[in-house]
Amino acid sequence: MNESSNSSAAVAAVQATPWLTATLTGTGPGPAAFNGLAGAGTLVCYGDKGGVVKLQFDAGRGTTMRLSQLGVEPAELNGIFFTHMHNDHTEGFADLVQLRWFYHGTGPKIDAVGSCDVASPRGFTVSCQKFLTHIADSFIHSGEIAQRHSEDKNRTAGGPAELINTITFEPKNEPQQVWSTGDVRVSAIRSTHMVGHVSYRVDTPAGSVVIGGDAGNDVLAPPRASSTSDQVEKLAKGADIIVHSTIHPIMGPDKGSGMFPYAFYRQSTASDLGAMAKRVGAKYLMLTHLIPAMGAERQGPWKIPGGPLTEADYRKAVEESGFTGNIIVGTDLASVRLPAK
Numbered sequence: 001m002n003e004s005s006n007s008s009a010a011v012a013a014v015q016a017t018p019w020l021t022a023t024l025t026g027t028g029p030g031p032a033a034f035n036g037l038a039g040a041g042t043l044v045c046y047g048d049k050g051g052v053v054k055l056q057f058d059a060g061r062g063t064t065m066r067l068s069q070l071g072v073e074p075a076e077l078n079g080i081f082f083t084h085m086h087n088d089h090t091e092g093f094a095d096l097v098q099l100r101w102f103y104h105g106t107g108p109k110i111d112a113v114g115s116c117d118v119a120s121p122r123g124f125t126v127s128c129q130k131f132l133t134h135i136a137d138s139f140i141h142s143g144e145i146a147q148r149h150s151e152d153k154n155r156t157a158g159g160p161a162e163l164i165n166t167i168t169f170e171p172k173n174e175p176q177q178v179w180s181t182g183d184v185r186v187s188a189i190r191s192t193h194m195v196g197h198v199s200y201r202v203d204t205p206a207g208s209v210v211i212g213g214d215a216g217n218d219v220l221a222p223p224r225a226s227s228t229s230d231q232v233e234k235l236a237k238g239a240d241i242i243v244h245s246t247i248h249p250i251m252g253p254d255k256g257s258g259m260f261p262y263a264f265y266r267q268s269t270a271s272d273l274g275a276m277a278k279r280v281g282a283k284y285l286m287l288t289h290l291i292p293a294m295g296a297e298r299q300g301p302w303k304i305p306g307g308p309l310t311e312a313d314y315r316k317a318v319e320e321s322g323f324t325g326n327i328i329v330g331t332d333l334a335s336v337r338l339p340a341k
């Protein structure tokens with residue numbers, strides 16, 4: 001082999017190196033709207049010489065707009081995974097799937113993955129399956145779906161819901177694989193925030209990322225060792241990246257924010273997330289869904305004791321845990337790549 005073919009083989013080898021990215025498509029502070037931040041969501045991409053797999057985890061308000069800034073069209077997504085059925089994690093999906101139907105009305109279908117129906121002891125049932133089945137009902141009832149189908153018969157007559165391949169699973173206390181393609185495996189575990197809440201982990205040859213969602217400890221109030229979820233910790237053992245919703249300890253009921261204790265205690269604090277990331281050996285901790293958002297004067301109706309928080313306030317809360325890995329205090333489109341360039 002001569003020298004030039006040696007070097008082109010080296011270039012090909014570099015390009016074939018598998019890579020993984022985790023990009024925050026929305027970091028908004030829960031249901032509250034603040035300063036243009038999109039609602040919760042994370043895009044995980046894995047690339048190798050076979051192509052790129054694109055997976056969206058949750059789809060809060062404005063997800064399609066953030067994806068457009070990344071040059072990712074809804075039709076390119078291989079799958080959408082829902083941690084739970086709170087609107088700040090789901091309401092962007094109607095927009096996303098309607099747009100997919102508008103331009104790609106014959107498919108392919110998108111895999112939509114979430115918990116099976118779970119009945120609450122309080123008498124209601126949370127259903128990802130029904131959410132997906134009825135995702136475009138308002139557009140059906142307005143007559144829009146029929147009108148657009150009449151213009152282009154290639155679009156499915158039943159609208160966007162017919163382009164969704166629903167995959168539900170029973171949440172368990174041990175990790176279970178719920179989706180895969182090629183070298184990419186997605187597993188899930190039950191976690192606590194509301195009934196049916198689950199957390200996910202993506203494993204690839206380039207690394208692994210955990211999406212905690214809004215998970216908190218099963219024990220809903222002190223005394224407890226930590227606000228973080230034991231199940232998420234189990235799922236995150238040895239993971240490279242942890243993406244997790246975060247609440248700052250300053251919002252605690254003992255600090256005078258006025259926030260309902262149940263709303264504070266069902267989230268994980270920045271300090272406890274740092275401690276968990278340290279215990280599992282994570283390289284990156286990506287804080288997202290920051291309660292409160294950086295710079296906000298209020299979190300919904302609640303005040304922020306001491307005034308608006310900065311990136312340094314969140315970073316300090318994590319560093320107090322002793323975590324020495326990389327801390328990303330999430331803003332929309334913040335991204336981590338493995339291997340780092």
Ligand SMILES: [Zn+2]
Binds near residue numbers: 030
């Ligand atoms: Zn949330």
